[in-house]
Structure formats: C-alpha cells, structure tokens
Amino acid sequence: DMKVTQMPRYLIKRMGENVLLECGQDMSHETMYWYRQDPGLGLQLIYISYDVDSNSEGDIPKGYRVSRKKREHFSLILDSAKTNQTSVYFCASSQDRGNYAEQFFGPGTRLTVL
Amino acid sequence: QQKVQQSPESLTVSEGAMASLNCTFSDGTSNNFRWYRQHSAKGLEVLVSIFSDGEKEEGRFTAHLNRANLHVSLHIREPQPSDSAVYLCAVSNTNKVVFGTGTRLQVLP
DSSP states (O other), rough: OOEEEOOOEEEEEOOOOEEEEEEEEEOOOOOOEEEEEEEEEEEEEEEEEETEEEEEEEEOOOTOOOEEEEETTTOOOOOOOOGOOOOOEEEEEEEETTTOOOOOOOOOOOEEEO | OOOOOEOOOOOEEEEEEEEEEEEEEOOOOOEEEEEEETTTTTEEEEEEOOOOEEEEEEETEEEEGGGGGGGEEEESSOGGGOEEEEEEEEOOOOOEEOOOEEEEEEEEO
16 A cells, blocks of 8 residues: 655644654655645645755745655754744655656644744 | 646535536646645545646546646536545646645535
C-alpha cells in the first residue's frame, strides 16, 4: 500500500520553540515536497527535495529549513517558531521531478504556534 | 505569474444530483491539470488528470479542459455524502505547479 506518512498529526508550540515535522514515504520516490496550506491562499511550496541532500527553495522558504538524509524521509524544521507559522503542513512525494509529476500527499500536520 | 481561481467557493448538492466545479487559470501555456479531493484532516488524493483539450473520465469524476478559454472543470456524477470534501485543482506549466484555493462541496443525503 503506497503511502506518505506525517508525524506528528497535531502539534502545539510556543513562539521561539523549535519544531520538527517528519515525513516518510514507502514508494522510493526521488522527489519530495513540503507545503503549507492556509485559508484563502491554497497550497504554497516551501521546499522541494530531488534526492538525498539535494534540496531547493520553493516559494516561501523563509523561516524554514529541511533535511533529507535518507530517500524515504524528509524533515521540515522551524528554528524559533513564529505565530505566523501556524498552519497545516503537507508533505508530498512524486516519482518524477518535473512539474507534471503526480504528487502523493500525506495527511498533514496541524501546527499551532502560540 | 500563474493565477488559479476556483468557483464556487462552496457548493451544496443533493445526493444523486450532478456537481460541477470550475477552475480558471491565467497561463495559456499550462498543459497539465489535476483535480484533487481533500477530506477533513486528510491529505489530498488525485481524482483525475487531464493533459489535452476535451474530457477525461475516471469513474464518477469527469474533467473538461478548454485551454483557449483558460478553463478546466470537474463534474461529479451521482455524488454521495462521502464525496463531501474540499476539491482542489492544480495547474502546471514548465515552471511550477499552482494550486487553487478549493471548492468546499457538501452532499446532502
């Protein structure tokens, strides 16, 4: 059963704390993504990873960093979280790296920064 | 920069009635279009992908693409209460994928 998993599903942090969001996929996909979804703004791309240690900024990378040390895992890190980073974060993966590739999404992590 | 807009923002239909959702885009060179469904507290699942003008059917879901009119639609035949969700369109060109903000569909029994 092909799937993308995300942990944790819900997280509450205080402003200034560090946040680690984890994503895993079992499809051996090379390309992985992190998005955030906010009301009225749709999905916004934060970072994209083309393989281990091959990461590129998306449209809104400021305040975030990523780590990909294994093909099946992709982490999103918020160093010193801010209240405006309260959002739902989605991880996705795709077999191909192009913009036309079908992306498979995880269930999301709802992050609240107080 | 690509603009993707969906309408209506919300839609309520009765079980069994056709549901029609719309998506307009601004870049006429876009050539890859997908419709996703997002249930509450769940990720996105792809329903149908379409790459050329005309229609593409996947079960009860049919996408219609008219690139000249910068428009792609999704029609859901015989919708069921379990189809209640947010529907997102995703439009791709050579540079990037842009997602719409979604249409919230409610199907009443």
